[in-house]
Amino acid sequence: MPNAIVTGATGILGRGIVAALGNNAKQWQTVYALSRSQKENFPPNVKTHLLDLTKDAHGMAKQLEGVQAEYVFFAAYLQKDTDQENWDVNGAMLKNFLEALEITGAAKQLKRVIITAGAKQYGLHLGPPKQPMEESDPWVEGEGRPPNFYYYQQRILADKAKNAHWDWVVTYPNDVIGVAKGNFMNIATSIGLYAAISKELDGNLVFPGSPTFYTMFDSFTYSPLHADFNIWSALEPNCGNQAFNIVNGDTESWQNLWPKIARRFGGHIPRNQFNIGLGEDPSSSVELAERPPIADVAAQIGLENNVQRGRVEQKCDLIKWSQREDVQKAWERLQERDGLDKDAFAKATWGFLGFVLGRTFSAVISMSKARRYGWTGYVDTWEALSQCFDELEREKILPKAKYSEA
Ligand SMILES: NC(=O)c1ccc[n+]([C@@H]2O[C@H](COP(=O)([O-])OP(=O)(O)OC[C@H]3O[C@@H](n4cnc5c(N)ncnc54)[C@H](OP(=O)(O)O)[C@@H]3O)[C@@H](O)[C@H]2O)c1
Incomplete structure (x- = not known):
């Protein structure tokens, strides 16, 4: 039975993932729920672990001793005042966390890293995108465009995976209900x-x-549905190195x-x-x-x-x-x-x-890609x-x- 690590375990999306994994102890042996605070009690297979993702990789590695898993669900988020600060902080949190797992040796066991992004992928915060929004739509970047930390995180992820034996999935939820x-x-x-x-x-x-x-x-996007999608896409072999919209349907x-x-x-x-x-x-x-x-x-x-x-x-x-x-x-x-x-x-x-x-x-988001890959979830x-x-x-x-x- 695999283990899982969830960052952002107290957040609106992360706690949904912890709950879905925690309620399935037959499939998930140990679930490490990571955040700076602890806000609730989870089922017995969930171990809460305090972690500050703004530390450098070595600082985090110390906090991550003994934390090993096949699957990482990265749903942490720190909101800052400007797009540039969001880029710097949220990019560094992901990069340093992945490097901390390399330092502790936990990265050797990893099979897949699933990160939560969102519909800002399509520039929804900047005005109307082409609709329905599809994963193959071009990224909204370049001259005159503000930095988008999702793009930075996705590049970090793809780059790290190139030299590793794990692959990745990125999710794009929107207007989360949770x-x-x-x-x-x-x-x-x-x-x-x-x-x-x-x-x-x-x-x-x-x-x-x-x-x-x-x-x-x-x-x-209903948070428990997003959690089910995270688990499904973690275990579905064909989903590796793919990004998916995930909305209610x-x-x-x-x-x-x-x-x-x-x-x-x-x-x-x-x-x-x-x-x-x-x-x-x-x-x-x-x-x-x-x-x-x-x-x-x-x-x-x-x-x-x-x-x-x-x-x-x-x-x-x-x-x-x-x-x-x-x-x-x-x-x-x-x-x-x-x-x-x-x-x-x-x-x-x-x-x-x-x-x-x-x-x-x-803000109409297509679910066609996930359905083509076999996802049938709906709420x-x-x-x-x-x-x-x-x-x-x-x-x-x-x-x-x-x-x-x-
Ligand atoms: N909420 C939405 O409607 C929505 C919609 C679309 C996309 N998204 C995206 O989904 C992702 C997750 O966002 P969310 O809304 O679920 O976030 P959230 O509810 O605000 O939760 C953020 C999580 O990150 C943790 N965190 C923050 N700073 C940390 C640090 N320094 N060290 C460790 N943990 C830290 C928080 O825990 P502690 O404070 O306890 O450390 C919390 O568990 C983001 O990329 C967001 O843009 C969200």
Whole structure:
């Protein structure tokens, strides 16, 4: 039976991988769950191990004594303020970690290294890419393009594998639906808090993002599905040295999800929600890159001089909303009434949710490549979201919604 190492074991994607491996003790002998903090207890075949990935390779090697495995799942992530810093830090974390495994000798046993990247691969943070996004699409780099740490990590991985006897897989999830405490990008917690607090205020659940995006499409990734994909692609011989999109398999929109969210939290969408005023103007609008990613391929696909720059527009800017006195007071009432985690509101990722809801363009991601390789996994996005809300209630991050399931 193989062993596995998971970095980022407390993160929204990493903890899903640890749980999936840990719940399958018949297949996985020992799972080393690595991070700087420890936030929960895992099944008995999981050994938590403290590791700081910002140390140099020798420093890490000391912390990794006795850690040996056939499979590495690298899902660690440290968010910095600029693209260059993200490149430097996240690139160094992966490179030094792989070198630490060479120093300890653990690299000799390795068969495959699976790293988690994401849809920034397609420049989704810069504006509309060509859609559906496919793994063979050209990388969005070169003159005028900001550094993208995924590209650096993927080059490090391919380069290290060249001189080793292990191979690699890279995953591209998008807009992850999962449960984690105090992480960098978390949709379910922030949406749940927005809905619960709106219900507490006056029951009106205005969609805070872009009216344009409300009827466009998004592809989401449920963290447990991503975990299953990681394990499947680790063990599937043909998947070596390949990158794969991994999204739920349905295509969703807020016109479909928002009414279900309103019902679940016992609120309602106000009539004419995109035309009513919300008091002192709470909106915001930010232009994305002047040259959207799709511009790189516009000539080849018959769209030369016909591409539009992307924007992030919020009818109700979520950072401003979270700073409102009445919102904070409503949170305090809920927190006391339901005995909720005191840090939950302060740690919610309002800026990230604002980006996810405020884009003015769709994000449709193809699952064709993974399916060609034999992947059959699928999850319904609403079911994923409502399971997360249930778990967040049990974790005392969201108040109990005393309303029937949508
Ligand atoms: N979340 C999303 O919606 C989303 C969407 C698409 C792609 N992705 C990508 O998925 C990857 C994983 O992101 P995530 O969202 O799962 O991250 P996350 O939830 O913020 O978790 C980050 C993990 O990295 C660990 N970590 C951070 N700094 C560390 C350090 N110095 N040493 C050791 N461990 C460290 C954290 O643990 P400790 O703090 O305990 O050390 C935590 O376990 C990233 O490449 C991200 O861009 C995420």
